[in-house]
Amino acid sequence: MTLDHTDQLTAANPAAQPILSSATRALGRLAELGEPVDPTLREAVTALAERPDADLADELLRLLAPHLLLELTVGRHGPETLVQHGEPARLVQGGWNSFLLCAVNPGGLEATFSVSGGGSDVTRASGMVTRPYLPDRIEHAATIRDKWWYELKLDGPGALTGRELEFFVISLHSRDAGRRAAPITVSRTGRPNDGTAGDSWTQTQRRRLWTVGSASVDVEVDAVPAHDVVLDVRDADGRTCVASIIAKDDLGRVYPNRGLRLAPDMFFQDQVYRSSGEILQLPAGEYAITAWRGPEYRPVTTRFTVDSAGPAPLAVQLDRWIDPAARGYYSGDPHIHGGGCSHYSQPTEGVSPETMIRHARGEAIWVSSVLTWGPCYYYQKQFFTGRSISPPAILEHPSHQEANGVTWQPQPTQTDRESVLRYDVEISGFPSSHSGHLILLGLTDQDYPGTSVLEDWPSWNLPIHQWAQAQGAFTGFAHCGLGMATPSRELPNFDLPPFSSIGSNELVVDVPHGAADFIAGAEFGLAAEMNVWYHLLNTGFRTLMLGETDFPCVSDERPGIGRTYVSLPEPPAGDRALEAWIDGLRTRSSYFGDGRSHAFDVALDGDQSREQRRSAAGPVRLTATVAALLPEQRPEPSVPDFDYDLAPAELTVASDGSSDWDASAWHLEWARIGDTRTVAVEAVVNGQAVARQEIVADGTEQEVSFDLELERSSWVALRLLPSLHTSPVFVEIAGRPIRASRRSAQWLHDCVDQLWEVKHGFIRPAERPAARLAYDQAQAVYAERRDESEVD
Known part of the structure; x- marks a missing residue:
């Protein structure tokens, strides 16, 4: 039963205008959210200003009845009763519907409130942080089936302003079709400004007053069915494939609803990954369907209508602008995760290979290294096999998918074999992590000798490198720029880094010992990531740099944001696909970056060898085929492939050495020259850009050449920053x-002292003498190479 509004409002003698303003604003918001609102309704509401106060409330609620779902009565201490208005609320399966909530507040309470119900009540857990999670143990199937069927959102802040009657907008999403009851609760969350918690109250009394007060009701709803949209997803050559699909309505709402997804559909992504024969479930309406398959493709957006009679199949034709594999270059992301960070970290610690391969295929990545690390280690390590795998992209936890209303069946594609996974290890959450997170690729044994738990592993990294390399593994440092930023943005520069985080820290010790094959980045600021790399190359070391994503930690947008392309004589496939890819990194041409620009067939005087010998100094010609793609105009923030909100800020460094660069620092858009479509390709000799050639980033392959003078033994590379850098060509003369630089060798020597000062306290006392010896030996190598250097 509703309250007697006439008596309440007459007694309070409210001013009509604030109440009517609240109602008209709420109606306007309903229209913005796509609800059909009769345009004459707001005019009728405005006209009530002329009516007596005694009639205002009843007449206003009569006019708004078609949109009114809930009536909240507010007492002295907050919500007291909550009742439903009218017949069962009409919802649509898989979509959002919005309604009015009116608050009757005769006491004029000023406080904030929240509206809760639906999946958000059962999807919170504490992993690394508190976040929604997948309740994917067997005993949770009933939870998914019975409680995960709807979501509820309050539009805007819930704030009672003291009006005797005001209106708010709430939206409901239904996973299922049919008639059900939706428990909804309104609770006070903020301090009331009503004089009841004066100075004479104790803190305990105030706290109790501010947190009591809630009202609940089981709302009857009836949801009409959505429709299965069958997809026909085709690559540019007509073959079926997996693609990234983003479905949005005209209000920008994403389908399927992120809050009610189960893997392989991720709650932290807009996209889902689908292949031909698989479906999207969409309610009737208009949609923009955007499809792509990573940065080698142009995003393609199709307008699509789902009507009440049911939709036609949706053909998705992808638009590939470049095919590096056709030139013999194969992409890889050496750093992604199946557990931890944005992934579900409880209770079964992440997702399966069947989910990870779907994401890799949807981004057209040939080789993906799924790294087991501290969080989820003991669960995820079961997927280690010591070989590359290409599993079917089936649904994990089928009983839970069924309980969640998923009806589509996974389908194989004609391109499935072009993506493989290799499970390996990242040394993160281990005792040595303070000195940098290691990536260990190509292990045959993932358990360090004599250990049974992570805490048993060494507390510094060199022994781990040496153990892994004895197996033939390829080892390096992840997210190399973390803790390496300095005030200088020069590349190279001679500021000593603070070594304050988990990037290329112990690298400066491990490389002189023949360990640490690479660093991995293309995530943060250029100088922070590459400065130590340039100095090592200048000192004669062959350390490589790779592009990585650290999905879903540094970025949970998708795998392959940072990627590495390796020249191979044949595609990497089969049990030893990763080993073949690594062999190419060691011996053949490669490049890394964001995948929006490419450099094929880098050569000096026609020789593509990584290691070259010449009898005398003199001129050389550096040549390559390059391609890059920018839209003709700078994109708007809503364009899926670029968001100005993620633009890299000016580099500022705090006292702890951290910086404000984020993962968007590497993006071809930042290479755009002015408002043109032109970008600059640079030739680099010994860390210095010595020549420059501008190209139009229109997606076409273009030949570039640079006439260089090599005066001494040098390393040579091409770069298009911040999008592309090739691996070096090493030229030894006479x-x-x-x-190449005495100052580089001295800088590295000094870095060892800085590193010891910062990190030695984290090394176990029993291991510290061996570490000190290794540090001293590394410094001796740098001193020797400093003395051998020909120039400053």
Whole structure:
């Protein structure tokens, strides 16, 4: 039963205008959210200003009845009763419907409130942080089936302003079709401004007053069915494939609803990954369907209508602008995760290979290294096999999918074999992590000798490198720029880094010992990531740099944001696909970046060898085929492939050495020259850009050449920053090793002292003498190479 509004409002003698303003604003918001609102309704509401106060409330609620779902009565201490208005609320399966909530507040309470109900009540857990999670144990199937069927959102802040009657908008999403009851609760969350918690109250009394007060009701709803949209997803050559699909309505709402997804559909992504024959479930309406398959493709957006009679199949034709594999270059992301960070971290610690391969295929990544690390380690390590795998992209936990209303069946595609996974290890959450997170690729044994738990592993990294390399593994440092930023943005520069985080820290010790094959980045600021790399190359070391994503930690947008392309004589496939890819990294041409620009067939005087010998100094010609793609105009923030809100800020460094660069620092858009479509390709010799050639980033392959003068043994590369950098070509002249900079060798020598100062306290006392010896030996190597250097 509703309250007697006439008596309440007459007694309070409210001013009509604030109440009517609240009602008209709420109606306007309903219209913005796509609800059909009769345009004459707001005019009728405005006209009530002329009516006596005694008639205002009843007449206003009569006019708004078609949109009114809930009536909340507010007492002295907050919500007291909550009742439903009218017949069962009409919802649509898989979509959102919005309604009015009116608050009757005769006491004029000022406080904030929340509206709760639906999946959000059962999807909170504490993993690394508190977040929604997948309740994917067997005993949770009933929870998914019975409680995960709807979501509820309050539009805007819930704030009672003291009006005797005011209106708010709430939206409901229904997973299922049919008639059900939706428990909804309104609770006070903020301090009331009504004089009841004066100075004479104790803190305990105030706290109790501010947190009591809630009202609940089981709302009857009836949801009409959505429709299965059958997809026909085709690559540019007509073959079926998996693609990234983003479905949005005209209000920008994403389908399927992110809050009610189960893997392989991720709650932290807009996209889902689907192949031909698989479906999207959409309610009747107009949609923009955007499809792509990673940065080698142009996003394609199709307008699609789902009507009440049911939709026609949706053909998705992808638009590939470049095919590196056709040139013999194969993509890889050496750093993604199946558990931890944005992934569900409880209770079964992440997602399966069947989910990870779907994401890799949807981004057209040939080789993906799924790294087991501290969070989820003991569960995820079961997927380690010591070989590359290409599993079917089936649904994990089928009983839970069924309980969640998922009816589509996974389908194989003609391109499935072009993506493989290899499970390996990241040393993160281990005792040595303070000195940098290691990536260990190509392990045959993932358990360090003599250990049974992570805490048993060494507390510094060199022994781990050496153990892994004895197996033939390829080892390096992840997210290399973390803790390496300095005030200088020069590349190279000679500021000593603070070594304050988990990037290329112990690298400066491990490389002189023949450990640490690579660093991985393309995530943060250029100088923070590459400065130590340039100095190592200048000192004659062959350390490589790779592009990585650290999905879903540094970025949970998708795998392959940072990627590495390797020249191979044949596609990487089968049990030893990763080993073939690594062999190419060691011996053949490669490049890394964001995948929006490419450099094929880098050569000096036509020689594509990574290691070259020349009898004398003199001129050389550096050539390559390059391609890059930018839209003709700078994109708007809503364009799926670019968001100005993620633009890299000016580099500022705090006292702890951290910086405000984020993962968007690497993006071809930042290479755009002015408002043109032109970008600059640079030739680099010993860390210095010595020549520059501008190209139009229109997606076409273009030949570039640079006439260079090599005066001494050098390393040479191409770069298009911040999008692309090639692996170096090492040129030794007259039998002399590369010793390109005395200052670089001294910088590395000094970095060892800085590193010891910062990190030695984290090394176990029993291991510290061996570590100190290794540090001293590394410094001796740098001192020797400093003395051998030909120039400052």
